[in-house]
Every structure is written in structure tokens, then in C-alpha cells.
Amino acid sequence: MKRSDERDIMFSRMARKPNTKEYDQYYSLHPELLEIDDTLRAQMPIGKPGDRFYDSLKTSTVDAAFQFLDSIKPLVEGPTASKILTTGTAEDFTAHIKSIAELYGASVTGVAKSDESFYYSHRGRTDQVYGDSVSIDNWPHTIVFAVPMNEAMIRKAPKAEESIAVTQGYVQAAIVGMILTYTIKAFGYEARNHMDGNYLCTLPLAAKAAGIGDIGQHGLIITEAHGPRVRLGAVSTNLPLVNDPPFSKSIAPICETCRRCVRNCPSKAIPNDILATITQEKCFEKWLEYGTDCGICLSVCPGFDEGK
Numbered sequence: 001m002k003r004s005d006e007r008d009i010m011f012s013r014m015a016r017k018p019n020t021k022e023y024d025q026y027y028s029l030h031p032e033l034l035e036i037d038d039t040l041r042a043q044m045p046i047g048k049p050g051d052r053f054y055d056s057l058k059t060s061t062v063d064a065a066f067q068f069l070d071s072i073k074p075l076v077e078g079p080t081a082s083k084i085l086t087t088g089t090a091e092d093f094t095a096h097i098k099s100i101a102e103l104y105g106a107s108v109t110g111v112a113k114s115d116e117s118f119y120y121s122h123r124g125r126t127d128q129v130y131g132d133s134v135s136i137d138n139w140p141h142t143i144v145f146a147v148p149m150n151e152a153m154i155r156k157a158p159k160a161e162e163s164i165a166v167t168q169g170y171v172q173a174a175i176v177g178m179i180l181t182y183t184i185k186a187f188g189y190e191a192r193n194h195m196d197g198n199y200l201c202t203l204p205l206a207a208k209a210a211g212i213g214d215i216g217q218h219g220l221i222i223t224e225a226h227g228p229r230v231r232l233g234a235v236s237t238n239l240p241l242v243n244d245p246p247f248s249k250s251i252a253p254i255c256e257t258c259r260r261c262v263r264n265c266p267s268k269a270i271p272n273d274i275l276a277t278i279t280q281e282k283c284f285e286k287w288l289e290y291g292t293d294c295g296i297c298l299s300v301c302p303g304f305d306e307g308k
């Protein structure tokens with residue numbers, strides 16, 4: 001499977017600034033994206049007065065959550081690892097890590113054998129890290145967890161209540177990842193949290209490999225307990241752990257007959273073809289128009305409950 005490159009995701013592209021070497025390099029390799037990206041960049045940020053679902057009270061809370069996430073983003077590697085190595089079996093460490101993740105708000109936690117297929121090949125979210133290659137050599141395991149989001153608020157999509165619930169999920173997932181990272185460092189091992197704005201991996205792929213859920217037609221992870229209404233987080237580590245098997249159930253037969261996300265997506269970004277992926281530019285354009293992250297696909301998806 002070809003590794004995805006963080007430089008190609010929408011948020012990385014929106015972070016490129018004209019008259020910089022990163023901008024020139026990216027669009028010399030992708031001239032076909034220059035016009036659409038310049039058009040979308042000119043409409044940034046998401047959630048400003050005049051946007052269709054802008055709400056000064058609620059949008060401020062969303063902005064505050066992102067500001068907080070921005071403040072803690074530099075902490076993803078935690079402190080220096082303790083010099084005293086905590087001893088234990090892989091079973092002991094796995095049980096402890098999962099119980100701590102759940103204590104801090106995860107509803108399900110799994111461990112995947114790290115695989116390049118779910119790590120970016122290169123970074124791209126900021127100019128400082130643009131083009132850095134991603135290696136998994138020091139991280140044999142990837143811990144992945146899902147935190148549930150407030151379902152009633154998600155059902156208000158595409159209004160700003162949905163964005164508050166989504167950002168609350170980002171904050172909660174970041175905190176779970178931080179606590180796991182700091183705990184593992186205290187054990188004397190290496191760890192790296194993957195949180196909003198500072199990921200090295202594609203979380204839905206890692207989550208499927210860790211047994212958390214399957215990926216739906218909308219490209220989001222679908223869990224058994226909460227459908228797609230979860231936020232994912234992950235921690236890479238060399239702590240001895242027991243890997244979980246990949247998620248074994250398939251959402252594809254349900255997606256084939258459901259198509260609710262396809263029918264309800266206001267930008268027609270979700271393809272009808274089961275093998276195709278969403279058109280991120282169309283989705284992002286709708287976010288800019290709405291002033292929220294839309295979330296209709298999150299709201300309408302029945303997940304594994306369909307037909308029960």
C-alpha cells in the first residue's frame with residue numbers, strides 16, 4: 001500500500017504561504033492544485049462572521065479549543081525517558097496502558113504492530129517540518145484509542161454545536177495521548193503522541209489495524225459502540241506490548257445498501273463508488289461556506305447499528 005504524504009492533506013496545503021520555498025516546491029510538483037488551493041486559502045479561516053453557521057458564542061469555544069491544542073502541541077514527545085527502566089511483562093504493560101486510557105476517557109483502546117502503511121511518508125503541516133521523512137524504526141507498537149463525542153451535539157450538524165463536540169473530542173484524545181506518553185516515558189521507554197495538528201500517522205488506518213473499527217464510505221472510522229462519533233488518538237512506542245488483531249468485521253456490506261452519507265453530503269464529496277475516496281477539496285469548500293466542520297456524514301451514519 002502506498003504511504004500517504006502529509007504534504008497532500010488539505011490542512012497542510014492550506015498552511016503553504018506564497019513566496020516561500022515550500023509553496024514553490026509543492027506547487028511545482030502539483031500545478032493542478034494551485035488554482036483551487038489559492039481560491040480556498042483566500043477564504044480562510046473557517047468560522048468567521050458572515051459564514052452561514054457562524055455563532056459568535058459557540059464559534060469562540062471552538063476557537064478556544066484549537067488555541068489550547070496549539071499550546072500543548074509541542075509536548076507530544078513528553079519528557080526525557082526515565083533512566084530507571086520499569087520491568088514488567090508485555091501483558092502487564094498492555095493491561096495498564098489500556099486501563100489508563102480508559103480512565104482518561106477512551107472507550108476502546110487497541111495496540112497495532114507499527115506498519116509504514118499507516119504512517120505518513122513525509123511531514124507537511126508546518127514549514128518547519130515540511131519534507132521531513134517519517135521513520136517507524138524506534139516504534140514497534142502503535143497504541144490507538146477512540147474517545148466518544150457528544151452524540152446529541154453531533155446530531156446538530158452542520159451547526160456550531162457539532163464543532164464544539166468535535167473539538168472537545170480532539171482535546172480529550174490529545175489528553176489521553178499525553179498521559180500515555182508521559183506514563184511510558186516514566187517507565188523508561190520512548191513514546192510519541194499523535195494529536196490534532198501534530199500527527200505522523202493516518203489514524204483511521206492505524207485504528208483498523210489496532211482492532212478499533214472499520215473505515216466507512218465517508219472515510220471515517222466506525223466503531224461498534226459509538227459508530228463514527230468518536231475522535232481517535234495514537235501513541236507510538238517501544239514499550240513491550242501485546243498487539244491486538246486487526247478489526248475483523250466489515251462495514252462494506254452495510255455501506256453498500258445504506259448510502260446515507262453519500263446522499264446527504266451537501267458538497268457531493270463522498271463518492272458512490274465503494275472503492276473511491278472522498279474529494280477533500282469539495283468537503284473543505286463546504287466547511288469554509290458553513291464556518292463549521294459540517295459533520296453531516298458523522299451525524300447521519302448508522303454504522304454497525306444499521307438493520308439491528
Ligand code: SF4
Nearest residue numbers: 216217255258261301
Ligand atoms: S452513512 Fe451509511 S454508507 Fe455512509 S459510512 Fe455510514 S454506514 Fe456507510
Ligand code: SF4
Nearest residue numbers: 265283294295296297
Ligand atoms: S463533512 Fe460534510 S461536506 Fe464533508 S464529507 Fe462530510 S457531509 Fe460531506
